[in-house]
Amino acid sequence: MVLTQRAFWEARGRSPALKPVVFALALVPLAELALRLFGLGLWGALGVNPIESIVRFSGDWALRMLLVALAVTPLRLLTGLAWPMKLRRMLGLFAFFYAALHLAAYVGLDQGLDWARIWADVVKRLYITVGMAAFAILLALALTSPKAAVRRLGGRRWQALHRLVYPAAVLAVVHYGLMVKADLTQPVIHGVVLALLLAARPALKSWRGRRRSGAEGRVRTAGRGL
Template identity: 55%
Template sequence: MAGKRKIPIKPFVFLVCLLPAFWLVYGIFTGTLGANPIETILRDLGDWTLRFLLLGLAISTVRRLMGWAWVMRYRRMIGLFAFFYAFLHLAVYIGIDHFFDWATIWKDIVKRPYITIGMTALLLLIPLAVTSPKIMVRKLGGARWKKLHKLVYPIAIMGVVHFYLLVKADVREPLIYGGILLFLLGERLYRRYGESFQFAKSIR
């Protein structure tokens, strides 16, 4: 009896991850991005960068809390999409918002803390994207690869801070993202230190 065919989930997840980009392209051609389309594009690309960063972190938490080992097969893809949207965010900022005016861009980076933080986070994302393929795990060695990819934690923190400083007035959305990140980091800290503390307490 022939085995059941597996439904190709990864291509579907890939297409779903591309939907925000498709939506922005659709908005450009239909003129539905509002009075300031460049600002809308920049904001949406930044939002999706942060969402994918948090989703990538959430995958490990879901695996541990729910026992869903299968979600781990999508973590690398999600991480790369975080970099994809971050890169588009930077490209629009440099090429469209500032028309490659490097002097003005440099002044922004130096004078505006939220841009300084955002640019730093993007630069830190680059080595994570470059070393994402499995072959890089073998080349770097598992321990060094894991140590390098812990950069995702400060990157996510900087992403939330970047968003918080950017919006200035209505900070509800960045605070929601901050709360999610706090939970994800708290779960990791508890797993690393809390269980050891409980074990040590039980054997007293």
């Protein structure tokens, strides 16, 4: 019974359609942005301040993708399913992709590649400093995401490095909160989701542990590291 279930979900994890489908879904925001650039988006054109719209849009999606990537492990712990783990790296790379777009829009469109002005922003404005720190972490994680990097660094060191995704996500939410002028609703919503995702890990792990020791051998999770 256990083996059959496991085989079933493992097979789902190897499903040829899953990754391409999620990949395509993760590109939908980019397509929406491209359509809006030409005034064809479902939610209209880019509006009165198009450069601000691009910066905001890409930043919103960078944070959302990061939260989705961080939801993978809690989902696995909650359901015992293995296949979401196969999407984690891709989702993390999409978070990096939208963050890179966000940074490029700020540097290129908003600041017009005026490096002196950008550097002044980085050192003087806390929300930009914090955002840059979050991006630097995501960059390091993206660069070390290939399997070859895991081998070169060794599993333990690689894992220690990639735990920096938690501070990166916290910095991203703080960046958002420091940026808005008065209405903290959206940053708080994202912060609460992040807090729940982070708190879910230890909570679900101990719940899993209790279940396992309570019914030794009956329930076997397909976990392979967290």
